[in-house]
Amino acid sequence: MKKLLFYAMTGEKMCFQHVLMNALDLHHAGFEVRIIFEGASVKLPAMLKEENNPLFAKALEAGLIAGICFACSKVLGVFEANHALGLPMLDDMYGHAGMKAYLMEGYEVISM
DSSP, rough: OOOOEEEOOOOOHHHHHHHHHHHHHHHTTTOEEEEEEEGGGGGGHHHHHHHHHHHHHHHHHHTOOEEEEHHOOOOOOOHHHHHHHHHEOTTTTTTTSSSHHHHHTOOOOEEE
């Protein structure tokens, strides 16, 4: 089974919708998929949850969300909102969400 990590960087909702669509499509096809919110994308989780975004809800239900960058959440002022979602706050790379652990587990990284 192929393993894919979507390392989302952009804070544009439309771009992230495509991350969600691809992640869900590949997950349903049998791929092992994870999504990390890093960079400006950390502004999106609380917004998507608040608006009851169906793709985000499906990704949460499927367990595809690996977590949200701790440092970027702090810097961009969304830490409390992200922390309240109950998703892991990732800080394994100098306070940010790293790729190394996933690469070591055989994941291919796709950054969008």
